[in-house]
Amino acid sequence: MRELLDRHESLAESRPDEPAIVYRREPFADLTLTWADLWARAELIHARLLDQGVRPHQVSALTLHDHPDLVPTLLALWRLDSPPVLFDPRWGTELTGAILAHSTPTFLIGIEPELTARRIGPDRADHPEDAVFIGYTSGSTGDPKAIVFTHERLYDGTLGNVQASLRLRGSRPQRIARSMRMSGSGVINLHHTWAAVLGACVVVLPDLDVSNARDYWARLEADRIDQTFLVPQLIELVNRFAADRDPAVPGPLCFTGSAPLSPRTQDRFQRRFGLPLFNAYGLSETSSAAFFGHLGPDGLATASVGVPERVSARLRDRSGRLVEGVGEGEIELSGAQVFSGYYRNPTATEQTLVDGWLRTGDIGRRDDDGWYHLVGRSKDVVMKGSYAIYLNEVEEMATSHPDILEVAGVPLRLADSTEDIGCLVRLIDGRETSAESILAWLRGALGAQRAPCRVVLTEDPLPRGGQDKLDRPGIRLRWEQLPGVPRTLGSSWESAGQGRR
Known part of the structure; x- marks a missing residue:
């Protein structure tokens, strides 16, 4: 079908000299790409990808950068029917690794500082048809959720x-x-x-x-x-x-x-x-x-x-x-x-x-x-910026820390109309790890965007219900009752305070 690819080709033919993207952002400030420029650059990238070994009908992986070659690279991959798994360069190593393990792309495409294509997996016969790209809404747990966006x-x-x-x-x-x-x-x-x-x-x-x-x-x-x-x-x-x-x-x-x-x-x-x-x-x-x-x-x-x-x-x-x-x-x-x-x-x-x-x-x-x-x-999900972050995604990562016995994520409403995540953490008896070090570890594993903004340590067992499931209302009540640790914070996730006992 490839409607979006056809739309770009049509604009390149019918309105070649009209601007498609204008950059006011450094380091590309004052750069203008017309519809004809986008299409010509896409054709050049298509040829370079083939020269570097990329073959059609294979899932690729693409790290997103604010670069003039991003849209042309997408167009080139659409011509190859090689839908990219989209990666945010700010994701942590654990999340990136989990998504790669689940999506198993054949090629890793980079656009900065220059176009590169590297084989990282075998050829596959099950690539999704008519796909524009594959985006993950969660991925670092045992229940990855990825969506195939079709043309x-x-x-x-x-x-x-x-x-x-x-x-x-x-x-x-x-x-x-x-x-x-x-x-x-x-x-x-x-x-x-x-x-x-x-x-x-x-x-x-x-x-x-x-x-x-x-x-x-x-x-x-x-x-x-x-x-x-x-x-x-x-x-x-x-x-x-x-x-x-x-x-x-x-x-x-x-x-x-x-x-x-x-x-x-x-x-x-x-x-x-x-x-x-x-x-x-x-x-x-x-x-x-x-x-x-x-x-x-x-x-x-x-x-x-x-x-x-x-x-x-x-x-x-x-x-x-x-x-x-x-x-x-x-x-x-x-x-x-x-x-x-x-x-x-x-x-x-x-x-x-x-x-x-x-x-x-x-x-x-x-x-x-x-x-x-x-x-x-109704879901245990927090919208952090433009991302949907599942509480169990953060919890499962935190419980892999060697000093943590149990953990519960808590949705936080920030004063600037956004949401974030707090973590209530119980350590293994005798461990002395600080809340600050756990927070830093989670930022490294998940990336700052997906990591909680605050970690609070507790010595008491976390509230649980039937089948030993976390009691979410009880956990939220516990959080709200902690002295000096409100559920509503006064700043954005990027500057929210760190944890305390």
Whole structure:
């Protein structure tokens, strides 16, 4: 099918001189790649990969870097039908090793400082068909969850993105800002794939942080940005540090998602900057976003995620019955963009896909007008930045530490509308390992993005229920009762304090 590859080739032929990617981020600031440039570079990389021994119809592995060759390399691999497993270079050694062991790629592709291809495994006959890439939502435990993004499903989902852009903006966006580093499939899909199907240009801005947040709106104005997508943590950064925008200048279409958005954060953004902030919702399992928010009668977005753009949605209550009309229950989704199952994990697939419906694990409420509102999560999963981190993934890694007897992960809500993870740890009697050293060890094994932000040591056995399973409510209560260790922290995961006894 290869719709996304065909889309890039079509743009290279019909709009060769129009910009596809503009870099404002060092070390490539002021570099512009046209659609013809992307396609020509992809053809060159395709030839170089063949010269270096890469063969078609094999799974590859690709380390993600913010480099002008990233998109052309993806195009070249699509031409080879060699779908890459996407790796974040900030992942720890344990997670990277576990994902490689599960996905068994034949080739490892590097793009920085130059294009390289190295064989790391044998040829395989079971590569997934029509695949764009393979993304992992967890991988360092015995239950790896990987999703094969196909051209057909991702293209269908992105048509929903395009439909939402046109519906909410009233015209086709021409320039989309990317203020996040290249860290996974979500960043690719919410910027580069969305832009390609729109026929829009992606402007790669400097990573948004405290040092440059003041100039955020001036930067968007200078580059004539008319669509942007920021995770809630970055929305809070803009709220706190950005200078006021010029209300006389038309603003961009603003989306947020990938993590829960607090009504306070959304309201402050909209009232201060005078722009609707649409609360999008989707999962890796839906290939792209499925809901794109709702515009209220006052011209600002509500906290609702709206109604699905191109999928069917329903609610199922705790008794297993479908909810009719107004009510609350687990959100289930079905449609052409919904995945067909986890890669090499039939057990997880059977638990998540039931009669063609995706059990999201997220609790939603449907109001009188049919709009959907996110309530919470039924799974033990934390959205840390743009990543879904499963508590048992962190727990299983921590219990492999030689000094740890038992451990429980605790979801933490940070003051800047993001989530993180705390770990309640009980050491083997007689061991004197500090919380700080355990935290450093976990950061090395899992990578800072997936590691907890705080480790707390306890001498008491952890609360457990039937079949010796961890009692999650009891563990959360234990955490909240610890002196000086609140469940709600005051800073982001990157700067949250370390553990204490």
